[in-house]
Amino acid sequence: MDNTKTNTGKTQVGTTGPVLIIGAGLLGASLGMRLSKLGVPVFLRDIYPVVSALACDMGAGQKWEEGGSDPALVIVATPPDVAADQVIAALKEFPSALVTDVASVKSVILEEVAAAGADLSRYIGSHPMAGRERSGTAFAREDLFESRPWVVVPNQETDPGAVLAMRSLALDVGSLPLQLDAQTHDQSVALVSHVPQLVSSLLAAQLAKALPESLGLSGQGLRDTTRIASSDPALWAAIIAGNAEYVGKVLRGFADDMQQVLHALEHPGVDIPSPSLVGAVTLAMRQGNLGAARIPGKHGGAPRRYQEVMVKVPDKPGTLGQLFLAVGETGTNIEDLELEHSPGAAFGVARLAIDPNSAASLAEKLQVKGWEIVSV
Incomplete structure (x- = not known):
C-alpha cells in the first residue's frame, strides 16, 4: 500500500505495526525515529541496554518488553555477520510476523536462513541504500532514508504480501523501492558501495605518513575522495567479508587497471614524458570519464549536464x-x-x-x- 493523502491532507501510512527493530544503531534508530513520527508503534531491542535507552530518548520507539503484543513486522538492523542468526531467531520467536533485515549483503544471509530450515515465506531481505560516515545511535536521523533507493530482495518462497509490505515500508520512510534478487544485489553493491569504500580507505591510509606541509595543500578533491574513509572499520570488515566474492572481482578489475598505469610510470622509456606513459594515463582518464558519465542523475534518470x-x-x-x-x-x-x-x-x-x-x-x-x- 503506497502513501496517499487523506481528505484532511495527512499522510496515510501503509505500515501499521507494531514494529520490532532488533539493533538500535544508526539504521535501526533512524528507522524507529521516522516510523514513530508517522504514528507507527515501534519497539526496540538491542544487546546493549544503553544503546536502546539512547534510541528511545531520541524518539525511536519504546523499549521492548517480553510478554507484550507480538509484532507484525520485525526489522533486523544488526551488523551483517550476525544478521542471519537474528533473522532465524525472530522467525522462530514470532511465528506470525514478517521478518526482514537491512544488512548490506543479501546472498549469505539468505543461504544461512534457508540452511536453518526457517520459514522463508515470512522472510524477505531488504537494503536501504543510506548511511553516514559515522555509525552508531548518536548519529541517527529521521530523514536518513529520504529519496534514497531501498532494495527489496524476496526469495523464491517469499509471500507476495511480504513484498507489498516492504514496498510500503520503504515508501513510508521516504525511500524509492526497487526489487532485485540477492545475487544481483550483491554484485551491484560491490561495485557502487563496497569497493568505493575500500578505495577511499586505501587512499586515505597514505595520508597517515604524509608530511604536514603536504596535508596543508589539500583541497576539495582530496576531501571528496576520502570522505567515507572515516567509516567504522569493524562494521565494514563484516560487510566486505559477507560479500567477498563480488568485491574481489570488482577490486581485481580496479587493480588490473591500476597496474597498467603503474607499469607505465615505472618504465617511462627514454623520452620524458614518454608516449607510453601519456597514453596509459590518458586511457585511464578517458575510461573514468565514460564511467562517471553513466552515474544516474539526481532523479534516477540519465545523467544531466549542468x-x-x-x-x-x-x-x-x-x-x-x-x-x-x-x-x-x-x-x-x-x-x-x-x-x-x-x-x-x-x-x-x-x-x-x-x-x-x-x-x-x-x-x-x-x-x-x-x-x-x-x-x-
Whole structure:
C-alpha cells in the first residue's frame, strides 16, 4: 500500500505495526525515529541496554518488553555477520510476523536462513541504500532514508504480501523501492558501495605518513575522495567479508587497471614524458570519464549536464544561508552544490550546479545583489 493523502491532507501510512527493530544503531534508530513520527508503534531491542535507552530518548520507539503484543513486522538492523542468526531467531520467536533485515549483503544471509530450515515465506531481505560516515545511535536521523533507493530482495518462497509490505515500508520512510534478487544485489553493491569504500580507505591510509606541509595543500578533491574513509572499520570488515566474492572481482578489475598505469610510470622509456606513459594515463582518464558519465542523475534518470556558477562565500556565520536565499529570490533551482574551503582562508567558494540556460542570468543577478562571482 503506497502513501496517499487523506481528505484532511495527512499522510496515510501503509505500515501499521507494531514494529520490532532488533539493533538500535544508526539504521535501526533512524528507522524507529521516522516510523514513530508517522504514528507507527515501534519497539526496540538491542544487546546493549544503553544503546536502546539512547534510541528511545531520541524518539525511536519504546523499549521492548517480553510478554507484550507480538509484532507484525520485525526489522533486523544488526551488523551483517550476525544478521542471519537474528533473522532465524525472530522467525522462530514470532511465528506470525514478517521478518526482514537491512544488512548490506543479501546472498549469505539468505543461504544461512534457508540452511536453518526457517520459514522463508515470512522472510524477505531488504537494503536501504543510506548511511553516514559515522555509525552508531548518536548519529541517527529521521530523514536518513529520504529519496534514497531501498532494495527489496524476496526469495523464491517469499509471500507476495511480504513484498507489498516492504514496498510500503520503504515508501513510508521516504525511500524509492526497487526489487532485485540477492545475487544481483550483491554484485551491484560491490561495485557502487563496497569497493568505493575500500578505495577511499586505501587512499586515505597514505595520508597517515604524509608530511604536514603536504596535508596543508589539500583541497576539495582530496576531501571528496576520502570522505567515507572515516567509516567504522569493524562494521565494514563484516560487510566486505559477507560479500567477498563480488568485491574481489570488482577490486581485481580496479587493480588490473591500476597496474597498467603503474607499469607505465615505472618504465617511462627514454623520452620524458614518454608516449607510453601519456597514453596509459590518458586511457585511464578517458575510461573514468565514460564511467562517471553513466552515474544516474539526481532523479534516477540519465545523467544531466549542468553549468557551474562559482560564488565567493565569506567565512562568517549565516553567509551560506544568505546565498541560498539570494538564489531562491531569483527563481533559480540549485541542482547540486559543492563548497570548497582551503585551511585558513577567510572565504570559501560555492560551486552551484545550475541549468545551463539559467547560469549566466543567475550570475548577473547575484552580482547585482553584491555577491562576487568567481567564474561561470
